[in-house]
Amino acid sequence: MKDRKLRVNDKVMVMTGKDKGKIGTVKKILSKSDQIVVENVNMVKKHTKGNPYSGQSGEIQDKEAPVSYSNVSLLCEACASPTRIGYKYTEDNKKYRYCKKCKEILS
């Protein structure tokens, strides 16, 4: 399994596609398909079917569709720009993430 550097609740920027430049929070990581779901990114209309028996009417909802993992970049809050993530180890061998641009430690 490849190392997935992004985590849920990370802020990311879309780097390509129709939502290029959009910033959102990671809601879900779909590791099997190499995709993530980002809040308010790649919105699609989703039709829900009505059920005439229970009197429910169908409706259209906006919903986030997954985007490819490689299409987004982590947004570093310290330097406010999309960045690559690096890993470092503390003395007691704990792994932490840092911003390769400003070297700030990411939570």
Ligand SMILES: [Zn+2]
């Ligand atoms: Zn940074």
